[in-house]
Amino acid sequence: MEQQRVLGGRYLLKDKVGSGGMATVYRAQDQVLDRTVAVKIMLPQYAGDATFAARFKQEAQAAAGLQSPYIVGVYDWGKDGDTYYIVMEYLRGTDLKSGIRSHGALDPKKVAQIGSQICAALSVAHKHEIVHRDIKPQNIMVQPDGNIKVMDFGIARAKNSHLTQDNNVLGTAHYVSPEQTRGQELGPTSDIYSLGVVMYECATGRVPFDGDDAISVALKQVNEMPVPPSQINSSVDPSLERIILRCMEKDPANRFQSAEELRGVLNTYLSGRTVDVPEPTRVIGAAAGMGATETRVMNDSTQMMARPAAAQTTARPASRNAARGGAPSSTNGFEPVDNGMGKGKIAAIVVGVIAVIAFAVFAASQFLGGGETVDMPSLIGWEQEAAVDNLRSLGITNVEITQEFNDEQDEGKVCDQTPDGGRSVHTTDKVTLVISKGEKPAETTTVPKLVGRTQEAAEAALKQANLKGKAVTEANDADKGEVFEQSIAEGEEVEVDTVVEYKVSAGPDEQAVPGVLGMTKAKASNELTNAGFKVAYAEDYSDEYDKGTVMAQSHTGTAAPDTEITITISKGKKPGNDDDDSSDNSGSSSQTGGSVSVPSLSGMTKAQAESALKNAGFVPSFSYADGTNEGIHPDYVISWSPTGSAKTGDTINVVVAYGEPSE
Incomplete structure (x- = not known):
């Protein structure tokens, strides 16, 4: 279904809200910005027509550049497959045509207000060299607050557009200007003529020219003069009538020459000041206007006629004989003259009293400053x-x-x-x-120095500066508990309540020192270097460790990176020792049943301890502690027994920290 379509991957069509000669308008949901919009889609029969497609594209480009509170906003436009669409502001309200049909003629002040707002919209368009070409009540949206927005620049065209030579009359015949009917080049005064027709309809409740078809109406736009609005609605005052009829002059040179000029006159009228607008160059009398069907062709003569009395539309005029003092005709429907207090005189007196009261009320309100x-x-x-x-x-x-x-x-x-x-x-x-004046500027403050302070002092400084702190503890060479880094430099200006992160030293970053006892010098050096430590060497005699193996190391457990670890390399048994063996073998550790020292297993992993014990002639037996001991990494030796010395071949019981055994 059409209503289920999503155009441009973004606009979900909901329901149809209107249609015109070129396009259909849908209410839609913008799924990106989550708002209701109106989407105008070109009718399928026109989508393949290059001329209409260009006109539709031009509408979007032209309308998107027009910014005014009295113009419907255009948000987006594009093509989805073979479908051209425009995304517009979704308006709630009713069009002016429907309003006139429902309520009839409008109050003259309201007519002028609507005209002034349409002028504001046209002024913006004309400054962009865009002529709307289709000003009519159907394209004027009345919002709930009473203000209007001009819609549908569907046949608007830029002044220099290549489409200007298209002589098709696309506007509605009731509102087109004479020059538009003739297919002539259009300017801002064409829109002013159409606006004059709109105000005429608002003031009288009907269009000035009507007929059986568009051609006959268009011909009347060229050849006939409109009936003065006051002859249709007596409440239309002379000033507003002159404004409307000047807008509808057949010759564009005799109209208001710009929307700004017309708007200024309408605002003057609304303010109650005198309007300096001359009588129209041609008007038509009451007899011809009230139902006459003959066509009055324009000629070279210029006529100036006074505005007919408003009362002629509400009371039947006296016959010419009566006006001259003669007896009225019996066929004109008027009552005979009564010199007494008849109904006519009583009615006249009542009307006069009401008029006096009304005038008194009006005068009092003006004197007291109430105004309209x-x-x-x-x-x-x-x-x-x-x-x-x-x-x-x-x-x-x-x-x-x-x-x-x-x-x-x-x-x-x-x-x-x-x-x-x-x-x-x-x-x-x-x-x-x-x-x-826009958003209120945020209050700022200066970031204090945090580096070198304790965490407690840093928090106090931040609070005093109306800032918030976020501490992170990391290993560092700085003293434990001291701030060594802050995310925003000291002295910078920031908004109040800004969060400043800072780092607190946990002391040097320590890590496990590999146990290298019993290893060869080369292997021990590799183990320590790969773990991030520096290595220094010493030598000594040992009755426990073979010559060339590590017999002692300066650090076990944990140490900071780059710490220098000194390893002592065994030179073998000291010369002259009774148990000395000239060979490079294990010496006493290989003598079954002899008493030898149990090697220190401190800092060793399970695998290293196993190797050291076997090299010393012992049988290692391992067990895991229940949980880990603080400061000892999993799989490292916690304790062993017996210590000191034992017979070769004895079992040495070793307890290691809980963890997966090393391979």
Whole structure:
């Protein structure tokens, strides 16, 4: 199923939320950032068309560069197999077209506010030389807070694009400009015309031109003049009407020339100041506008017509005879004249009283400084300039700006506001916006000297500097318990509560010294050197060890690496000894039944002790201690008996530390 697809190995399609002429939009889950997004997928029938594919790709590239609170954000785009897609901000709300259908004509101030925000979006696009080309209510999303976002740059095109020569009219006919209908080159004023049509529809509840098909509507865009909005909705005031009709001038030169210019005028209108916009160059009268179907072709003449009275849409006008003082026609449906207190006069008096009361209430509210009541938007996360512009578009000009550090909002964005969004306020009320200065800089401190101190002193120094310590004990030549290394150098500036690791000496690094008694000089030297020790030599006579074997060693047990171990090499029996044997054999150790010294087994492994005892003429017998003895490595000799001397052939009982026997 389409809904189960994952595009680009990242975007899991959920459900379809909309479709258009070129693409379908899905709600999707970004599985990398774990957020809901909207994914726009080109329809299959267009995916193989090079022109449409280029247009789709151009949409993504153009829209991705547009940054504004009033433009739908584009996060990513790509191609998955034959599928082109764009990943966009997922919006909650409804499109402006649906809103107009549900609620009808909007309040004039709301119309101007929407127009101002669309102008802000268009201004960003036009600065990038991008013309939207499809401004219509369906592409304007109204968010829950009442603000809008412009969507779908699907047929937007960069000014210098090679696609500019495509004369197809791709916009919706109800909103296209006359020059777009003719297939002419478009500029920013084309979008302003379409925006004028959107504001017209917002103000009246209906489009200015309609017909049975797109061609007839497009022709009306070129040839007919719109009915003034006030003739459809009497609440549309002259200033807003002039703004809308100037946007919809047939000649682009007579329109507002930039979105920024139009936005400034709309904001002036919203603030209640006088709007300096001339009457439209051509307007159509009420008779032709209210249901007339004839086409009025433009000619070279210029007409200036006064704005019709608003009351003409809500009350039937008196006949021309009545206006001149004559009797009204009996066929016009009006009541005959009554010089007494008839229903008409009573109604007029009631209306007059209500008007006086309304005026008094309005005057009092203005005198007391209340101003117009508007809904305060939520501006948290907005850029400062955009937030202030939004408030001004509502008529709120008393805006106070403060700043503070904030960890949730980026620098320059609103992090707090007073009053809160969603509340009703008067346009004269003061609004305070708190702008984030970014994350609060971390407090720093200086790392103290730890090397040379005891662990206790090091911890005290770190605590005083508002730092945390982590001690590691290692063998070192430094005195036991002394700090000999720290991870961050003394004097460096770091954040408070930074963890500083330091090493405490456990004393010299000692290791087992091999037992080499009974070994030849060469073998003993190799054993000690390979274990990391230095070797020195001495010689002496021995009645116990054969000539050329080690009869004694200076260190047994453990010692620090590079310790010098002195081994004494036997020169054999001392000359003149009664038991001397001129041969190089074992001497007395080989005399069965004779009493000889039991060799010292200290520092020997089991294998070395076994060799030494056999060489001395004894029978070794080994047993393991129950567990290890502190300071003695597994398989090393712990004790032996008898000691001193024994008869050759006797059994020597040897106890070694527990462990696997040496081979």
